[in-house]
Amino acid sequence: MRLNMVRTIAVKELREALRDRRTLFIMVGIPILMYPLMLIGMSKLEESQEAAQKARVSRVAVWGDSTSTLLERLARNKDKLEPLVWEGVPADIREKLTKGLVKAPPPLPLALDDIDPEKRPKPNLEDPVVKAAQGVILNRQADAVLVLWPQFSANVQSGAAGTASIFYDSVRPESHKARDRVSDELRQWREDVRTSREQNQKLATGFILGVDIQTQDIAPPKRKSGMILGMILPYMLISFSVLGGFYAAIDMTAGEKERGTMQTLLCAPLESLEIITGKFLAVWGITIITTVINLISLATTFARIRFIPGMQMSISMSSLLLTFLLLLPITFMVTAVFLAVGAFAKDFKEGQSYLMPVFMVLIIPIFFTMSPGIELNRYLAFVPVVNISLLIRQIFLSEWKPDLLFLALLSAFCYASLTLVFAARVFERNNLLLGGKENIHGILDFSRRPGAKPTPGLSIFLFAASLVLLFYGSLALENRGIVALLLVTEFIFILGPALALSSSKGFNLAETFSLHRPGWRGMAAGLCIGVSAWTIAAGVLVRLLPPPESLIKALEKILLLEKDSAPIWQVVLLVAVGPALCEEMFFRGFIQSGFRRLGMWPAIVATGFLFGLMHSSIYRLMPTFFLGVMFGYAVWRTRSVLVGILCHALNNGLMIGLARSHDLAHKLGLGGAQFVPWHIVVAGALVLVVGLWLLRYENPVPAVSASRAA
Amino acid sequence: MTETLRTEALSKSFGSVHAAQSVSLTVQASEVVGLLGPNGAGKTTILRMVAGILAPDEGRVLLKGVNLEDYPLSTKRLIGFQSGDTQLYRRLTAREALVYFGRLYGMDEATLQARVEELIGLLEMKSFADQQCGTLSSGQKQRANIARAFLHRPELLVLDEPTAALDVISGQFIVETIRRERAAGRAILFSTHIMGEAEYLCDRIALLHQGRVVDYGRLDELLERSGCTNLTDAFLKNIGHTGRPGDVQ
Numbered sequence: 032m033r034l035n036m037v038r039t040i041a042v043k044e045l046r047e048a049l050r051d052r053r054t055l056f057i058m059v060g061i062p063i064l065m066y067p068l069m070l071i072g073m074s075k076l077e078e079s080q081e082a083a084q085k086a087r088v089s090r091v092a093v094w095g096d097s098t099s100t101l102l103e104r105l106a107r108n109k110d111k112l113e114p115l116v117w118e119g120v121p122a123d124i125r126e127k128l129t130k131g132l133v134k135a136p137p138p139l140p141l142a143l144d145d146i147d148p149e150k151r152p153k154p155n156l157e158d159p160v161v162k163a164a165q166g167v168i169l170n171r172q173a174d175a176v177l178v179l180w181p182q183f184s185a186n187v188q189s190g191a192a193g194t195a196s197i198f199y200d201s202v203r204p205e206s207h208k209a210r211d212r213v214s215d216e217l218r219q220w221r222e223d224v225r226t227s228r229e230q231n232q233k234l235a236t237g238f239i240l241g242v243d244i245q246t247q248d249i250a251p252p253k254r255k256s257g258m259i260l261g262m263i264l265p266y267m268l269i270s271f272s273v274l275g276g277f278y279a280a281i282d283m284t285a286g287e288k289e290r291g292t293m294q295t296l297l298c299a300p301l302e303s304l305e306i307i308t309g310k311f312l313a314v315w316g317i318t319i320i321t322t323v324i325n326l327i328s329l330a331t332t333f334a335r336i337r338f339i340p341g342m343q344m345s346i347s348m349s350s351l352l353l354t355f356l357l358l359l360p361i362t363f364m365v366t367a368v369f370l371a372v373g374a375f376a377k378d379f380k381e382g383q384s385y386l387m388p389v390f391m392v393l394i395i396p397i398f399f400t401m402s403p404g405i406e407l408n409r410y411l412a413f414v415p416v417v418n419i420s421l422l423i424r425q426i427f428l429s430e431w432k433p434d435l436l437f438l439a440l441l442s443a444f445c446y447a448s449l450t451l452v453f454a455a456r457v458f459e460r461n462n463l464l465l466g467g468k469e470n471i472h473g474i475l476d477f478s479r480r481p482g483a484k485p486t487p488g489l490s491i492f493l494f495a496a497s498l499v500l501l502f503y504g505s506l507a508l509e510n511r512g513i514v515a516l517l518l519v520t521e522f523i524f525i526l527g528p529a530l531a532l533s534s535s536k537g538f539n540l541a542e543t544f545s546l547h548r549p550g551w552r553g554m555a556a557g558l559c560i561g562v563s564a565w566t567i568a569a570g571v572l573v574r575l576l577p578p579p580e581s582l583i584k585a586l587e588k589i590l591l592l593e594k595d596s597a598p599i600w601q602v603v604l605l606v607a608v609g610p611a612l613c614e615e616m617f618f619r620g621f622i623q624s625g626f627r628r629l630g631m632w633p634a635i636v637a638t639g640f641l642f643g644l645m646h647s648s649i650y651r652l653m654p655t656f657f658l659g660v661m662f663g664y665a666v667w668r669t670r671s672v673l674v675g676i677l678c679h680a681l682n683n684g685l686m687i688g689l690a691r692s693h694d695l696a697h698k699l700g701l702g703g704a705q706f707v708p709w710h711i712v713v714a715g716a717l718v719l720v721v722g723l724w725l726l727r728y729e730n731p732v733p734a735v736s737a738s739r740a741a
Numbered sequence: 742m743t744e745t746l747r748t749e750a751l752s753k754s755f756g757s758v759h760a761a762q763s764v765s766l767t768v769q770a771s772e773v774v775g776l777l778g779p780n781g782a783g784k785t786t787i788l789r790m791v792a793g794i795l796a797p798d799e800g801r802v803l804l805k806g807v808n809l810e811d812y813p814l815s816t817k818r819l820i821g822f823q824s825g826d827t828q829l830y831r832r833l834t835a836r837e838a839l840v841y842f843g844r845l846y847g848m849d850e851a852t853l854q855a856r857v858e859e860l861i862g863l864l865e866m867k868s869f870a871d872q873q874c875g876t877l878s879s880g881q882k883q884r885a886n887i888a889r890a891f892l893h894r895p896e897l898l899v900l901d902e903p904t905a906a907l908d909v910i911s912g913q914f915i916v917e918t919i920r921r922e923r924a925a926g927r928a929i930l931f932s933t934h935i936m937g938e939a940e941y942l943c944d945r946i947a948l949l950h951q952g953r954v955v956d957y958g959r960l961d962e963l964l965e966r967s968g969c970t971n972l973t974d975a976f977l978k979n980i981g982h983t984g985r986p987g988d989v990q
Contacts, residue, residue: 302813
């Protein structure tokens with residue numbers, strides 16, 4: 032793939048897209064207009080409703096015992112509350128209430144009257160008094176009805192409890208307000224009654240109350256605003272951001288077909304990968320610009336609004352940057368999906384009808400994440416779209432964890448890679464790009480081809496698919512013990528897919544997996560690297576990002592097979608030899624073969640990076656990446672995966688030795704030390720240099736020409 | 742004469758439709774070979790295979806002796822493809838479109854700029870070179886398209902009904918441009934269903950019917966073999982059609 036060609040295509044596509052008013056409107060117009068319109072509009076509406084309700088006098092019908100002094104109290108605040116005695120009451124109900132022919136409802140369970148209105152028993156809507164009150168409220172004769180049940184005054188005066196019911200309509204804000212006002216007055220009046228009783232009986236203040244229960248919300252305003260932001264923002268940000276690329280993707284695929292420009296591109300001396308990459312970068316670029324404009328518009332909008340009285344909404348720069356980082360893989364994935372699906376459409380209109388359902392399928396899961404009860408965990412961290420949506424919420428709540436962030440980004444990278452590989456396959460089908468038909472089977476095409484070799488796309492596909500399989504598989508095997516977990520994950524989830532894909536495509540196994548016999552120098556180099564590389568990984572790289580204690584314990588648990596008593600041969604086979612065999616065949620075998628055409632260092636670094644990612648922890652990324660690069664270089668120079676297996680097995684074997692033997696750890700100066708001491712690092716580095724020097728005399732595999740590749 | 746293009750038994754099917762069946766042709770430098778056939782005869786499919794846009798199911802395309810499938814990038818540089826229904830990017834100006842394609846063909850900036858100016862002058866595009874292609878007339882678009890196909894000085898021009906949907910003046914302009922390119926040493930493979938155009942332009946003609954070459958040779962050879970006095974009659978005779986309505990071949 033020639034980067035200058037990719038850039039030429041991407042720049043041209045961007046230039047064309049930025050001259051399209053429709054794309055410009057979605058990219059710039061929507062974010063600039065929508066956030067202020069939706070958020071400021073909503074908050075202003077809420078504020079004005081609140082103000083209108085405050086200014087309005089609540090009209091409350093009071094039925095029942097009209098002799099109570101409570102009535103005077105209610106009439107005290109004329110600008111807030113207007114008690115309407117017997118307003119709207121049917122004659123029979125008035126008679127029953129006056130003559131005491133109806134009974135007050137039973138008292139509520141302890142404290143529920145104050146604490147949780149939602150948990151209160153529902154009123155019996157068939158009760159004639161309730162029915163009558165309901166009629167008055169629904170007919171807007173009053174905002175609420177206060178019923179003072181028979182014997183209310185008498186009971187209060189005699190030292191018992193009088194029963195008062197407030198009926199209101201929770202759907203109508205003014206009815207809600209009336210309830211609050213009446214309720215407040217009643218509480219204050221009750222407090223007066225309580226105090227006067229204590230004074231009359233010469234009881235201590237608080238005698239009747241007994242315990243003063245105080246509940247206080249400790250969530251700081253930032254957290255409260257974070258919760259609100261976190262519920263609505265993922266949806267808005269993700270949908271508005273990916274929408275930026277929606278029309279551009281259709282325009283660059285179905286639109287090009289419709290206008291007859293696709294074939295001019297196809298007859299140019301370009302690889303299909305260059306075309307899709309150029310178009311992809313252009314659409315992704317537009318999506319990223321849209322995302323940035325969304326975030327800027329959002330930040331400026333939120334600086335000016337209040338959702339909750341007294342609460343200023345604001346978004347910190349770090350939250351914005353992290354959110355932007357999270358939106359990158361999701362926009363990456365959606366862009367690839369849009370381009371791949373758009374290529375199936377014959378014209379722009381068909382493109383819209385294809386992409387709209389895809390857009391909906393991607394967006395709908397975000398609705399579920401709006402529920403406050405759903406939180407990001409290890410299972411959801413690998414669910415596409417949902418993971419990013421939940422993480423954005425955690426960022427606004429300032430409670431994100433680096434490991435889950437890493438996992439979510441890793442999974443997003445996997446899904447994005449899978450979709451991009453699929454999009455690239457679609458763009459290899461010229462017949463489809465010229466308006467012909469192709470089925471999915473033809474596009475995926477896992478058929479054998481003589482002389483075929485793994486490609487970078489196939490390597491990324493294998494890695495991404497295996498990682499998703501490995502992640503969910505290992506979660507399912509969590510309770511089966513470490514032995515089963517190691518055996519199944521290494522041989523079935525790692526080695527299995529590589530062998531299956533290789534044999535299904537008819538690849539030459541010896542070439543694909545570098546199954547050549549190494550010379551003595553290669554083996555000696557492997558020996559040196561295997562015993563020394565860990566010192567740099569554990570002595571230098573771990574210092575840059577020290578792992579938490581929980582991760583160290585978890586790794587020790589694996590190295591010891593959960594207990595110190597496991598036979599050493601079993602531990603070595605399961606933790607050193609097995610993983611070395613499976614992971615080296617997978618990475619330095621298949622994956623590195625696929626990247627071979629990119630040249631030595633790009634292939635080794637890319638393979639090492641994927642090897643680091645496979646360890647699924649941000650703390651292990653750098654050390655395992657370094658080890659992967661070392662092993663990859665050894666395999667590249669010796670053309671033998673056996674050298675990689677030797678390095679890997681020695682590395683893991685040493686870790687087992689250190690975990691099991693406290694003597695060995697003490698002799699190396701590691702007993703109780705947080706990091707590997709510098710003298711060990713220096714000694715290790717010297718041995719490593721010897722290993723690398725020995726590799727210089729090996730004959731590496733020549734890079735395969737891209738134009739001749741299968 | 743140098744052989745620029747050779748197709749060997751090219752075949753292509755779309756489902757049950759055989760668009761091209763064992764098509765073998767050669768085009769020499771300074772030669773115009775015409776593919777003549779009715780709609781659906783397979784002209785476009787053959788030209789797309791020659792241009793490397795479609796991969797043949799069977800057979801191969803050799804450009805100056807090099808298999809296009811083996812070395813697509815280097816062989817595609819030898820081809821200039823243009824079709825009657827090919828459009829240019831409507832939101833790019835004609836000049837921008839030419840520069841874009843020049844870069845895709847790997848031309849260096851100085852050569853590219855000079856070549857763009859040369860073609861703008863040669864094809865009389867000055868008045869509309871800086872207008873967006875979406876605003877151009879059909880004739881102007883076709884000139885811009887021809888300029889794009891000629892831009893990188895290809896050795897083989899593959900032209901699919903280049904005069905389709907053009908008025909007489911624009912059509913004649915394109916025909917004369919093709920003649921000029923032949924004189925400059927280009928090999929030209931072009932398709933048409935206009936018999937007069939084929940007679941006027943082509944050194945050799947391949948008569949196509951249902952994806953097969955039913956006759957192939959110089960005009961006088963075709964007429965002699967068919968016993969007809971004009972190309973239209975020779976073509977109809979070859980496909981077993983009398984030209985009367987309802988006559989099924």
